[in-house]
Amino acid sequence: MKYALLSDLHANLHALEACLTHAAKQGVDRIVILGDLVGYGAYPAQVVERCQQLQAEGAIVLRGNHEELIQSHSLSEAHATTSYGGQTAEWTHHQLSPAQRFWLEVLPLTAQEGPVLFVHASADAPERWRYVEDDRVASLSLDAATQNPDVRFVFGGHVHHQSLYYRGTGRQLMRFEPTPGVPIPTPKHRHWIATIGSVGQPRDGSPKAMYAVFDDSACRLTFHRVGYDHLAAARAVRDAGLPEFFATRLESGR
Amino acid sequence: MSQLAPGTPLDGFLIGPCLHAGGMAHIYGVTYADGREAPFPLVMKVPMMRSGDGAENIVSFEVEHQLMQVLHGKHVPRFVAAGDLVNLPYLVMEHVPGDTLQHFIDALDTGPRPEAATIAKLGAAMARAAHSLHKQNTCHLDLKPANVLLHPDGHAVLLDFGLSCHAHYPDLLAEELRKAVGSPAWIAPEQVVGVRGDPRSDIFAIGVMLYELATGELPFGNPQTSGGMRQRLWMDPAPPRSLREDLPEWLQEVILRCLEPEAAKRYPSAAHLAMDLENPDQVKVTARGRQIKGTPFFTHLKRWLRAAGMQYQPSPLPSRQIEEVPIVMVAVPNYDVTDATLYSLRQAVDRSLGLRPGARLAVVTVISPGQTSSTEEDKSETAVHRQYLNMLREWAQPINLEGHQTSFHVLESSDVAQAIVRYAEGNNVSIIVMGAATHGLQMQRFVATVPIKVAMEAPCTVVLVKQSLPFEQFAETELTPEEIELERKRKRRENWVPF
Numbered sequence: 069m070k071y072a073l074l075s076d077l078h079a080n081l082h083a084l085e086a087c088l089t090h091a092a093k094q095g096v097d098r099i100v101i102l103g104d105l106v107g108y109g110a111y112p113a114q115v116v117e118r119c120q121q122l123q124a125e126g127a128i129v130l131r132g133n134h135e136e137l138i139q140s141h142s143l144s145e146a147h148a149t150t151s152y153g154g155q156t157a158e159w160t161h162h163q164l165s166p167a168q169r170f171w172l173e174v175l176p177l178t179a180q181e182g183p184v185l186f187v188h189a190s191a192d193a194p195e196r197w198r199y200v201e202d203d204r205v206a207s208l209s210l211d212a213a214t215q216n217p218d219v220r221f222v223f224g225g226h227v228h229h230q231s232l233y234y235r236g237t238g239r240q241l242m243r244f245e246p247t248p249g250v251p252i253p254t255p256k257h258r259h260w261i262a263t264i265g266s267v268g269q270p271r272d273g274s275p276k277a278m279y280a281v282f283d284d285s286a287c288r289l290t291f292h293r294v295g296y297d298h299l300a301a302a303r304a305v306r307d308a309g310l311p312e313f314f315a316t317r318l319e320s321g322r
Numbered sequence: 323m324s325q326l327a328p329g330t331p332l333d334g335f336l337i338g339p340c341l342h343a344g345g346m347a348h349i350y351g352v353t354y355a356d357g358r359e360a361p362f363p364l365v366m367k368v369p370m371m372r373s374g375d376g377a378e379n380i381v382s383f384e385v386e387h388q389l390m391q392v393l394h395g396k397h398v399p400r401f402v403a404a405g406d407l408v409n410l411p412y413l414v415m416e417h418v419p420g421d422t423l424q425h426f427i428d429a430l431d432t433g434p435r436p437e438a439a440t441i442a443k444l445g446a447a448m449a450r451a452a453h454s455l456h457k458q459n460t461c462h463l464d465l466k467p468a469n470v471l472l473h474p475d476g477h478a479v480l481l482d483f484g485l486s487c488h489a490h491y492p493d494l495l496a497e498e499l500r501k502a503v504g505s506p507a508w509i510a511p512e513q514v515v516g517v518r519g520d521p522r523s524d525i526f527a528i529g530v531m532l533y534e535l536a537t538g539e540l541p542f543g544n545p546q547t548s549g550g551m552r553q554r555l556w557m558d559p560a561p562p563r564s565l566r567e568d569l570p571e572w573l574q575e576v577i578l579r580c581l582e583p584e585a586a587k588r589y590p591s592a593a594h595l596a597m598d599l600e601n602p603d604q605v606k607v608t609a610r611g612r613q614i615k616g617t618p619f620f621t622h623l624k625r626w627l628r629a630a631g632m633q634y635q636p637s638p639l640p641s642r643q644i645e646e647v648p649i650v651m652v653a654v655p656n657y658d659v660t661d662a663t664l665y666s667l668r669q670a671v672d673r674s675l676g677l678r679p680g681a682r683l684a685v686v687t688v689i690s691p692g693q694t695s696s697t698e699e700d701k702s703e704t705a706v707h708r709q710y711l712n713m714l715r716e717w718a719q720p721i722n723l724e725g726h727q728t729s730f731h732v733l734e735s736s737d738v739a740q741a742i743v744r745y746a747e748g749n750n751v752s753i754i755v756m757g758a759a760t761h762g763l764q765m766q767r768f769v770a771t772v773p774i775k776v777a778m779e780a781p782c783t784v785v786l787v788k789q790s791l792p793f794e795q796f797a798e799t800e801l802t803p804e805e806i807e808l809e810r811k812r813k814r815r816e817n818w819v820p821f
Contacts, residue, residue, distance in 0.1 A: 237381060238497030250490045253388050257408045 070095060071181075073264045073280045075102035075188065075225025076132070077119075079109030079160065080268030080318070082304075083277040084118060086296035087267050094281050094290075099125075100179075102225040102264070103132025103188030105172065107153070108314045109268055110304035112138075112160045116168045131175035132188040132226065133197040138164065139173055152311045159310060183220040183256060184284065185213045191222055199227050200263050203241040206233040210241070210261040221254070222261040223282065230265040230278055230291045234258060251288040262289060268301075269314075275321035326368070331355045333405055335366060335414060346370060346484070347383070352414060363417035364402055380411075381494050382484030387413060388491060389483040393458060397451035397479055418479045423448075424467035427534065435566060438573050441535045442599040445576070447478040448528050449596035453750055455480065456521040456592060456640045459489040463518060465527035466508045467534070487518045489639045502551060507544040511555045511583050511629075514548070521640045522585040525592055529580025536573065537565040541581060555583055555629035558617040572602045575611025583625065590647035590680045593750035597649065597682065597729065600749075604729035647680040648752030653742050653776075654717055655757060656687045656710055662789045663757045664717060670755050670787040672721050683721075683728040685714045686745060688738045707732045739775035747781050758786035 072091035077084050091099070099122050106112040123129045136142055137157045161169070177194040178187045185191060190198040190205060192212035200206050210233070213222045232252065233241040241261070246252060254260045265278025276293040283289075298318050305315040325348055330337040338351035352366040369383040390401045390413055400416035423444065430436070436444075448470055455462055462469075464485040471479040485503055487493050495503050495518065502514045510526035517523070533541045541559030545551050559581060562574045576598050582588045589595040598605050605611075652671045655663070675681055687710055695701040714730040735741035746754055758773055777784045 232492060234492045234494075236492075236494055236496040240497075242492065242496055244492040247490045252491055255384070255407055 069097050071282045072096040074267050076104040076266035078268035079106045079112040081111035081114045082301040083268045087279045090294045099127035101129040103130045104134045107134035110308040112163045128179045135172040185219045185222045187224045189226040227263045228266040228271040232262045246291040248293040251290045254289045270321045365417040367413045386483045395454045397454040420473045423470040445532045446596045446599040449592040451478040452524045453592035459641045507540050514551045532577045536562045556625035561613045564614045571607045571611040572605040575607045578610045591644040649682045650753045651684045651751040653756040654687045666789045686731045688733045688741045691734045739772045743779045753783045755785045758788045
């Protein structure tokens with residue numbers, strides 16, 4: 069089975085469609101959306117609608133921290149209108165129907181498919197949204213996940229970078245920066261944890277959307293970068309009256 | 323797994339004789355169990371996996387298992403099949419004919435050492451093989467005579483990728499403590515401090531093998547401790563010529579350059595090394611090649627102090643690293659060419675070298691075979707070649723060649739385009755610089771001129787240089803158009819080269 073792993077869509081419909089098209093060409097059997105469908109971008113309602121449709125077709129859809137930020141109880145908290153994030157959360161809240169907001173609110177935090185655990189942030193405490201940004205946090209997440217002896221792979225998002233962590237001959241995890249498009253052998257007798265990057269808001273200096281394909285029978289993980297009309301996505305952010313910062317971020321990929 | 327008996331079927335293969343029983347693996351000749359004819363002889367490698375075996379043994383088999391499936395080209399055995407790593411670990415690959423370099427060295431025994439030309443040929447074959455790996459983003463990191471197979475047709479095939487490192491895959495042998503991984507006699511200084519992935523580490527190992535071929539000794543012995551291995555971080559080996567007087571200076575120059583403790587002082591790529599070994603007369607001999615006494619104590623002491631602080635640093639992608647030091651080839655027309663074209667070519671070469679510190683320049687011209695004669699003395703091959711070599715040197719004079727190793731070559735061929743393309747292929751040239759229009763023939767859409775043929779068939783980037791305009795007035799001569807035409811016809815009759 070080939071899984072397309074997409075995370076941190078951030079209401080970027082252009083990027084999502086580009087990745088889905090790319091994934092279809094790779095012969096993907098199943099879509100997994102690893103959370104943060106909304107926030108920052110200009111198309112929250114459309115992206116949610118698309119994900120609901122994918123879910124109806126069999127996709128796994130998980131909850132991320134932004135699905136919580138846009139709920140009424142979060143908005144009433146202190147950061148509401150002062151920060152950029154607060155402003156987009158407020159705006160996004162009003163773009164979505166109550167039904168859509170409810171759908172987002174009750175999405176699961178994790179999902180397991182055989183040896184693979186999917187989670188938005190760190191598996192040791194998914195609801196705390198810890199960033200898997202170095203070998204130490206990766207280790208916590210992987211150790212927690214592999215308490216279940218069936219689990220060999222942990223795939224997550226949240227950090228907006230593509231990294232693969234594995235154990236070499238030492239005890240600590242090693243971080244590996246993947247080359248886009250190169251299938252990496254990830255045999256099942258080892259443990260692997262990967263952050264698959266962000267579809268809708270790349271932050272590593274390239275505006276190309278990030279996602280990954282995992283083939284669980286061949287045990288190959290391929291990180292992809294997909295070019296899309298990021299200028300149109302940035303324009304939409306400006307037209308919606310959202311903070312300029314989120315538009316330039318899409319243009320520069322930073 | 324204990325040794326398998328001949329006749330045992332295994333996953334569709336029939337085990338044949340055990341060809342090699344090493345500490346790490348058994349190697350068997352195999353055939354297809356269903357009687358199907360294999361396109362070439364096959365061997366199966368089965369790792370030793372007894373209880374009590376170190377994890378490293380299994381990991382290195384895993385690394386080889388991964389790499390054999392993606393490496394290609396004639397310098398690695400062809401991959402056929404692989405068993406499941408956990409349940410049935412094995413690899414089936416091509417049984418490459420030939421003997422290992424170890425076999426060659428053992429056969430020398432205490433007899434005379436090989437001639438310089440033989441050593442150079444072996445070295446060039448190894449360097450080409452290593453370069454082919456480096457282009458695939460892989461460093462072998464365990465090159466030694468037992469892992470170099472000499473194919474009967476003269477090329478080298480590299481074996482045993484258990485300690486290799488592919489830049490596109492997680493390095494399973496890496497660890498946070500950065501231990502030395504490799505064979506003590508051949509391991510490069512940077513590998514001793516845990517750097518894995520610098521193609522110049524393979525160049526060092528080739529240097530050790532060349533040293534052994536030349537002198538019969540290992541330059542750093544075969545140390546058994548990490549302190550012994552660290553010696554090469556600062557120590558120069560005894561100059562080969564102090565062990566073997568008749569060894570030419572150029573060969574010592576090449577060997578010691580491979581063995582420089584600092585990777586940056588070695589050949590920047592294996593293609594550069596191969597080129598030197600194939601053109602001994604073009605090797606620029608420095609004090610390094612001439613010395614017959616060892617490095618003074620104080621120099622070693624200074625280096626020792628510096629080496630004490632040497633530690634791990636990550637290496638860039640091998641293919642990127644070798645791309646940064648390309649071999650630039652310029653094809654210089656030797657007949658019926660305007661000064662403006664020669665000038666523009668020179669400008670173009672100057673510019674491309676300026677962008678690439680450390681790049682090597684090969685200045686090439688093609689002459690027709692009819693120009694040399696075995697009977698007339700003034701047309702003997704050496705005399706004619708010398709004449710053209712001088713012409714090339716004169717042409718290159720104004721180019722700033724500081725920091726760029728340069729060599730000059732005269733090729734004989736009646737097909738200029740083919741000669742240029744073959745030369746580029748054979749020498750791993752990265753960029754060909756040549757004139758866009760030669761022989762008064764402008765670049766045309768429907769005529770496959772030499773530059774067009776080269777551009778279409780070359781294995782690398784081709785820069786077609788257009789004559790720079792302001793020069794045209796300069797190039798005007800005192801001759802009338804009729805006289806120019808006459809002169810052109812005369813030259814064409816004499817030695818016509820379609821170039």
